[in-house]
Amino acid sequence: MNANKKRISPYVILISCAAALGGLLFGYDTAVISGAVGFLQIKFTLSSAQVGWVTSCILIGCALGVSIAGILSDLFGRKKILALSAVIFALSSLGAAFAGSYMILVIWRMLAGIGIVLTSLITPLYIAEMAPSNVRGKLVSVNQLAITIGIFIVYFVNAAIASNATQLWNVSTGWRWMMGVGVIPSLLFLIALIPAGESPRWLSQHGKSEAAYKVLQKVEISDEAAEKSLEEIQMSEEVVDDTKFRDLFNKTWLPVLIIGVLLALFQQFSGSNAIMYYAPEIFKGAGFGQSGAFMATVSIGVINMVITIVALGLVDKIGRKKLLGWGSFAMSCCLLVVYLLFQFVSLYMLLLA
Structure with a gap:
């Protein structure tokens, strides 16, 4: 029995990897602008504010x-919304690649943002509802790893495009290729979803118990385990939740709510995203040539991916709080070093002048 509990069906691995491609697209579309932004500034004569x-x-x-992701997934199912996000990613990649003006590019980038949220919210939910309980946490963490892989891939793609071409070609065409290559993982994501089934929990909630059972037969290692999982899903649906929105503001949950919101807020305000979005331009400002700047950016993607793998292995061993605290401290030190180095370069150039 213990051996059976540790087994994972090939179907679960397949659908988890397929869904995780959504995380890869999340990382790709988030970071693709890093390689294109410098060329876009020249192409469309953008001010700093427009950049x-x-x-x-x-x-x-x-x-x-965010305002529609949950509603759509509850109405139409997790799989359909993930497929929709793949279509959105593909369309936004093509639209951005062929954008003839700054404003058109902005519109397509906003559409890509909708796709990002759909995948970032629905992918972990879908994996969690499909995976057996004994491996659920591990498989959900695959999504986070896929995001960092997507960031690494787009850094590598940007470097491959920009480093082997002239500045003139990159300004006119190179950035279009950076945007357009996103169609490839989008189509792979869409194709990978074809054999994936709908979430058994969603099917059960919509009165499709037989369909839910058929999916669980593929997910679980035996028919008995599938029947048990279906019973647990149906029992959980019968539990009446009498909590109200105002309960979030009572003395028990308000401190937790404030801490959670502030953690998310300060994580975004830390400045780490600025490195991700502007990495090639930062390296150029530090004196790197075009090719060197893009290759240095690839190293950021590699480190990001490796540290994510390490963190996933440590999170259950040393705890969330310690990992978050040390991670925040290390990030603060690194950002301070970046600031001091630029101040040193500026002072050095001033003295030379």
Whole structure:
């Protein structure tokens, strides 16, 4: 019995990897602007404010997507919304690649933001509802790893495109290829979803118990385990939750709510995203040539991916709080070093002048 509990069906691995491609797209579309932004500034003669807007406008789409992601997944199912996100990613990649003006590019980037939110919210939910309980946490963590892999891939793609071409070609065409290559993982994501079934929990909630059981037969290692999982799903649906929204503000949950919101807020305000979005331009400002700047950016993607793997192995051993605390401290030190190095370079150049 213990051996059976540790087994994972090939179907579960397949659908988890398929769903995790959504995380890869999340990372790809988030970081693709890092290689293109310098060329876009020249192409469309953008001011500093416009550069910031074309970089961050994707977050407007994310904000819009948050308001509809849960509703759509409850109405139409997890799989259908993941497929929709793949289509959105493909369309936004093509639209951005062929954008003839700054504003058109912004619109397509906002659409990509909607796709990002759909995948970032639905992918872990879908994996969690499909995976057996004994491996659920491990398989959900695959999504986070896929995000960092997506960031690494886009850094590598950007470097491959920009490093082997002239500045003139990159300004006119190179950045379009950076945007357009996103169609490939989008189509792979869509194809990978074809053999995946719908979430058994969603099927059960919509009165499709027989269909839910058929999916669970593929997920679980035996028919008995599938029947037990279906019973547990149906029993959980019968539990009446009498909590209200105002309960979040009582003395028990308010401190937890404040801590959770502040953690998310300060994580975004830390400045780490600025490194991810502007890495090639930062390296160019530090004196790197075009090719060197892009290759140095690839190293960031590698480190990001490796540390994610290490963190996934440590999170259950040393605890969330310690890992978050030491991670925040290390990030603060690194950002301070970046600041001091740029101040040193500026002072050095001033003295030379």
